[in-house]
Amino acid sequence: MSLLLRRISRAATVGIAHGFGEQTKWNQGRRIPFGAAAAISGGVAFYFYGFSSPTMAHLDEKGEQAAGKVALDPEKWLQFKLQETARVSHNTQLFRFSFDPAVKLGLDVASCILTRAPIGEESEGRRKYVIRPYTPISDPDSKGYFDLLIKVYPDGKMSQHFTTLKPGDIVEVKGPIEKLKYSSNMKRKIGMIAGGTGITPMLQVIKAVLKNPDDKTQVSLLYANVSPDDILLKGELDRLSASYPNFKVFYTVDKPSKNWRGGVGHISKDIILKGLPGPTEDSLILVCGPPGMMKHVSGDKANRSQGELTGLLKEVGYTEEMVYKF
Numbered sequence: 558m559s560l561l562l563r564r565i566s567r568a569a570t571v572g573i574a575h576g577f578g579e580q581t582k583w584n585q586g587r588r589i590p591f592g593a594a595a596a597i598s599g600g601v602a603f604y605f606y607g608f609s610s611p612t613m614a615h616l617d618e619k620g621e622q623a624a625g626k627v628a629l630d631p632e633k634w635l636q637f638k639l640q641e642t643a644r645v646s647h648n649t650q651l652f653r654f655s656f657d658p659a660v661k662l663g664l665d666v667a668s669c670i671l672t673r674a675p676i677g678e679e680s681e682g683r684r685k686y687v688i689r690p691y692t693p694i695s696d697p698d699s700k701g702y703f704d705l706l707i708k709v710y711p712d713g714k715m716s717q718h719f720t721t722l723k724p725g726d727i728v729e730v731k732g733p734i735e736k737l738k739y740s741s742n743m744k745r746k747i748g749m750i751a752g753g754t755g756i757t758p759m760l761q762v763i764k765a766v767l768k769n770p771d772d773k774t775q776v777s778l779l780y781a782n783v784s785p786d787d788i789l790l791k792g793e794l795d796r797l798s799a800s801y802p803n804f805k806v807f808y809t810v811d812k813p814s815k816n817w818r819g820g821v822g823h824i825s826k827d828i829i830l831k832g833l834p835g836p837t838e839d840s841l842i843l844v845c846g847p848p849g850m851m852k853h854v855s856g857d858k859a860n861r862s863q864g865e866l867t868g869l870l871k872e873v874g875y876t877e878e879m880v881y882k883f
């Protein structure tokens with residue numbers, strides 16, 4: 558990263574707001590660290606509002622008008638332009654979409670959005686759409702862009718469609734859909750069990766806690782994956798746990814490499830007992846992952862409701878009030 562970019566990055570970074578994934582290579586034909594790309598947006602915003610001239614006064618007014626506005630609409634499909642992509646693992650990519658640089662996306666933590674794309678044949682003259690939910694991992698306070706972390710399945714309709722998109726292409730988005738309404742210090746301790754891309758809603762909550770110095774929540778994340786190569790944003794999670802004493806992360810993988818130092822195998826009772834806050838009224842456990850993991854750990858959701866709490870968390874003594882399944 559050049560000195561200038563590093564400076565802009567530091568100037569524009571508020572806590573961890575723009576710091577995610579600095580090793581990530583964005584795919585725009587040139588190499589840009591994720592943090593720096595975000596910081597450039599922040600830097601532009603800084604210069605935009607930092608000076609006063611007749612033209613700038615006009616732009617300031619526009620900025621103020623835009624202050625109450627957000628990019629998302631829960632009732633309408635709106636078009637968002639792909640800005641750039643970056644490979645995160647052998648089967649997962651980051652997709653950055655851009656919009657009006659004066660407004661925020663309009664998402665409370667923790668929420669997802671719906672995406673839709675015209676995939677497949679038209680039938681009876683009507684366009685057919687595939688619709689899938691995704692969980693933005695960019696800071697909800699960022700203006701002008703949001704990031705999706707998407708695992709690409711070999712036969713996945715939407716995830717494969719995402720891989721065909723080029724910068725400038727459009728995806729339609731509606732939302733947000735609120736999942737868990739997070740407020741600072743709502744619990745003293747938050748434990749998290751995530752598998753694969755189940756990390757995305759956890760990232761929203763982790764960032765919300767860590768960027769707020771008044772939020773004293775202790776967060777511990779157990780992150781399960783198939784192999785070390787499948788762990789998403791490990792560098793960033795490690796950096797956060799090294800920088801913030803109230804955030805701890807423990808990894809476990811099914812297929813360890815030779816030099817692997819984390820846990821081996823599925824999430825177990827032992828890992829939960831050692832790595833998560835105990836079952837008290839002051840703790841909350843968040844769970845998100847593939848159906849097999851959900852069944853094993855907490856029981857899956859049922860028809861849009863939380864479903865019964867079963868699995869390891871029940872065995873260890875947590876109650877339904879202490880567990881939230883994304």
Ligand SMILES: Cc1cc2nc3c(=O)[nH]c(=O)nc-3n(C[C@H](O)[C@H](O)[C@H](O)COP(=O)(O)OP(=O)(O)OC[C@H]3O[C@@H](n4cnc5c(N)ncnc54)[C@H](O)[C@@H]3O)c2cc1C
Pocket residue numbers: 669689690691692693706707708709710711712713714715716717754757847848883
């Ligand atoms: C609230 C919510 C938030 C989500 N957020 C994210 C996110 O941030 N990032 C992300 O990558 N995904 C996320 N998902 C999953 C996402 O919505 C899609 O289900 C996923 O991208 C697969 O869609 P597809 O059209 O590519 O595959 P489909 O065409 O629906 O499925 C094709 C094949 O893909 C495989 N497959 C699909 N989904 C899964 C799965 N969950 N586990 C194992 N195999 C599967 C199966 O082999 C399936 O047969 C979220 C889901 C929900 C409900």
